[in-house]
Amino acid sequence: MSEQISTQPSWPFREAERVAARLKQKGKTEALFETGYGPSGLPHIGTFGEVARTSWVRKAFTDLTGLPSRLLAFSDDMDGLRKVPDNVPNKEMLKHHLGKPLTKVPDPFGKFDSFGEHNNNMLQDFLNEFGFEFEFASSSDYYASGRFDNALLHVLAHHDAIVEIIRPSLGPERRASYSPILPIHPRTGIVMQVPIDQVDVEHGTVFWTDPDTNTKFETAVTGGAAKLQWKADWAMRWHALDVDYEMSGKDLIDSVKLSSAIVRALGTEPPVCLTYELFLDDKGQKISKSKGNGLSVEQWLTYAPKESLGQFMYHAPQRAKRLFFDVIPRATDDYIAAVAALPTAEKPHENPAWHIHGGELPEHAGSPIGFAMLLNLASVINADSPEMLWGFIRAYIPGANAETYPFLARLVHHAIIYNRDFVAPKKQFRAPGDVERGALLDLAESLKANEMVQYPGATPAEQLQNLVYAIGKRHPFAPLKSWFDCLYQVLLGQVEGPRFGGFIALYGIERTIALVETALARGVEAA
């Protein structure tokens, strides 16, 4: 057995190897990576995942081969508008344009020349926000400009073969009418899904009949007068552009199979394909834009830095993963751990941070404190401002601030919001008993009277601590500990809490008084 020090490559490198092998076989010296976007429009978390993952494979390919490559973000904006989306204005107007290519439908938002253009701009803005390097491509442009003409004529010449490939996958009804060619109706502009009566390969046209008017038409397949049905479209594009790599979700497994068969019929080897598992919501259901379940990119970025989303997408793309709020802290801490490990990593290519940052960590990447710990801390001290957290952080890392630890500063920002939205609402505040009520009133009055100055201590925190302690003593608490339990449970809504003097100092005396008064008022309601 030969020594296999097989530095088992990370999945982007494994994929890159496959791409390199394909190029070698074809004698190509440049690789084309593609990601596709359906017509239903707005970019979502799956879009991010697909582009991020494809970009990682591309980067690995560059590292591996030194060859140039391109990433084409291809928008299916010539697809017909099938139904009016729920989340747009001017629905009534859109109804009148159902069936037309998206680039022929007016923009319901009124900002662009067409709905398709609107979506295309949203997509590009979205990708640019993350700094992805890509070239945008519009299906409508490619069809109209004639860039697909040769390939379309090629498809026409293989019309029957393609029909035979698709037909077995169809139900009886569609089986009778199926054609990969969808003519655009010359009068209504609608993408027609009709039987093709006859194919004229020589003239590059198809003959069909309008089912409503029984009018017969002859339509060129070139120049944007017709488009292709989805699976044939995909295959034609692979063939025309000679795409080397494209990944897709497992819901498209059958499409990949059929499109691969079609592209082979056209005489081209299909690209290297990767099927990734879908993202599931908290109940294990597929995340879909229309259902609005799961988690949006915006939501993720509200609660954690974008690098953590990259971490989530990096890990095991071929495994189904739950994509819900509660996975955010872990993804963030996994990322932080990866950053910490990267500088001394023996196999940097296996480290997610290497991929997320394109091979080189930015300055000030990483954090000396984990996100989970920050969340814990935020909860304990009921943090609602960054300064409160920094106060405690500085006890741990003297002198730390947002400038010396910029990434930590971002974590602090997110921790406060995460705590506010997910942790704080679940807190259980109990009403104070009679003794407790008296002591709390005493506390509020003492704070107002600035009594703390009478107590020993080098800092306000210590003086406040002594004041709190003294108040506990002058009220009949059985064990003194129960006074502190009261503070935590009544004021902070948690079983245990921080040293209270320090808490008041950070939280602010005025606000602590308000906190006490709120708690007392709550007690009255409960009683």
Added chain:
RNA sequence: GAGCCUGUAGCUCAGUGGUAGAGCAUUCGACUUUUAAUCGAAUGGCCGUGGGUUCGACCCCCACCGGGCUCACCA
């Protein structure tokens, strides 16, 4: 009907051929005029079942059982 994923500590999950891991939870300890963050330690696993390959299997192959998802005349 076809396909894909999955079964590892109480929970959530890492771990693709070489002595079973992390986080949380639990227990104990340290620090503290009560605490908490934190730090240290401990407890805890026939790695779904049965075969096979191998010097060696959580890992590779086969079968079975359990859990789940996706697709089936839209893209």
